[in-house]
Amino acid sequence: MNKTIRIGTRDSELALWQAHTVAKKLNDLGYPTEIVAVKSTGDIILDKPLYELGITGIFTKTLDIAMIKGEVDIAVHSMKDVPTALPTGIVQAAVLERANTVDILVHKGNLDFLNGNGIIATGSLRRKAQWLHKYPTHEVVDLRGNVNTRMQKLHDNNWNGAVFAAAGLERINLKPDTYIDLDWMTPAPAQGAMVVVAMENDTFCREAVAKLNHTETEICTHIERQFLRELEGGCTAPIGALSTVTENTITFKGVLFSLDGTEKHEIEKVVSLDDYRDLGQKAAREVLDNGGSALMAVIKKTLQK
Incomplete structure (x- = not known):
């Protein structure tokens, strides 16, 4: 089977650039594609801060629904906009090689x-x-x-x-x-990376898209998003994280700030590449145990008002 893969995307210039980039890579591998653009809630409601919109998945929810309804086969996102917990039935199919993180x-x-x-x-x-x-x-x-x-x-x-x-x-x-x-500013987890998601039961699309995966970027973004998930930040807390790979070593930096920037919790780790799987989780727990847990409680309480 060689069906046309329908690529779902937001309709902004940047989102369309990302979708066309994925389309070209799939086309070069022999897979025909079609781009389907939709407008997300996050693009429509511009007069409220993101944290007032319930934030999690605000830019991805519309495409999630389109995939579940069978209107598109895969979706392309800026990975930093994607919730750390994907909807049931949707899986990460590929992470493309990372661009500038700054x-x-x-x-x-x-x-x-x-x-x-x-x-x-x-x-x-x-x-x-x-x-x-x-x-x-x-x-x-x-x-x-x-x-x-x-x-x-x-x-x-x-x-x-x-x-x-x-x-x-x-x-x-x-x-x-x-x-x-702003090289002093720690980027958002997975900043600069693009992710393609697919339906878990769609073996054809998952196998096609998997050919686009960049392993080093996948590892680094896994650590950063694990750090974010363990802190329970979503996009609603000032959390930054960055992983870099040098030969067989991973350097990780994570930060958690108070909303006004006066309080800062920072952690840095250097580990063997073989030890990456729970690095983000361990780093986050260390932050939580050293004052981060109390700060997260304050942040959540403040944003819920």
Whole structure:
């Protein structure tokens, strides 16, 4: 059998770029594809912070439903947007080779505000907390929408800058000259990686997509998402994580911040590549045992108000 694989995707420029990238890779392997674009709730409701929308799966739920209903066969996501627990019947089929993991600050050509007062825009609790930790006198305002929309809002407002994932802007050639790398900011778990999900009972699509899997990226994102899941953060807590592989060694860094950035819990581990399977879980438990558990309780209570 060589059926046409229907690829579900959000309809933003970046999401479509990701879907077309997967389509080309499958086409090159001899699999015909069709792209099916849908608009997610997260793209429609732009006037509320993400944590007020119940967050978990806000960008993936629509595609999950389309897959379960048989309207699409696979879905392509920015992996950092995908809940750590997939819906019953849906499985991770492949993780593509990771792109740039760094967050960047897109500014308006003048960085003097970094030494005084400034207004920075981001819709991410993780970015907000880390920014306020480093620049406690600054104001951080909410910024929602796809990357094109957010870039336009930065242009239209009196903000000094906005934080973006470098990978997203690079993929659609939207990265301006006026930016700086925020190499001090720990990225979101799985930032820069693309994941393809499929129905668990769809052997044909799973076998086809598995050929796109990049093992090193799969290992690193597994650790980071395990760290996130164990902390029970979803996207509703300021949690960052990054794993890197050097020969037979894995270096892991994880952080948990209070919402206002004043409290920080950080952990770093260097282990053998053979010991990766429960690294994220162990690191998270260490954070929880050393004050993280109390902080997570405060964060959850605050966000539920």
